[in-house]
Amino acid sequence: MVLPAGNRRPGQRQVLAARAKGGLLVLGGFVALLFAIEAVNLLMLRSLNRTFGLRPRSADGLLDIFTFPLLHANLNHLLSNSLPLVVFGFLVFLSGLRVFLTALAASWLGSGLTVWLIGNSGITIGSSGLVFGLFAFLLVRGFVNRSWRQILLAVVLFMGYGGILLGLLPLMGGQISWQAHLGGAAGGVVAAVLLRRRFGPERI
Secondary structure, eight states, X not given: OXXXXXXXXXXXXXHHHHHHHHHHHHHHHHHHHHHHHXXXXXXXXXXXXXHHSBOTTOTTHHHHTTTGGGOOSSHHHHHHXXXXXXXXXXXXXXXXXXXXXXXXXXXXXXXXXXXXXXXXXXXXXXXXXXXXXXXXXXXXXXXXXXXXXXXXXXXXXXXXXGGGGGGGSTTSOTTXXXXXXXXXXXXXXXXHHHTOOOSSSOBO
């Protein structure tokens, strides 16, 4: 949404409120889908992970790029991704559905392609690449857009969640896919550049 130089008009506040409501519905629905898949996966003795998890450098693995973020190793794994996914996704959604879908798609593809290219042997699952992608998008878009409001939000988010950026480094052991995190973050940065504001008043 484009803001004039002065205060927001009531209609613009209504648009922002509608986006907030839409963001909660979309992110809540997506997380509910993840929990539903987790329940089915549990009933099927985790066979979905073996079938749809991402296998690096395999022909079938290219299709797994589209499914591996929907699967998790266990309930704790899903819970650890759910809250930041909702928080970061909601904040991105406040800029509009197109912005959210672009950032999500870039994070999804960036995470999957990176794992497919340089991932360790075995099967990679989990939505943490999406978390890192949305987080990276929120961190860098203010600098790309030269928006002090977005930069301030990035600073606040970094102070609260900056520690997760250690997950970009191969320091966490073989059970953590730093490749998925790195690729997702790279996708978020790419999305911020693609969506940069070229002219006109400041966006939310």
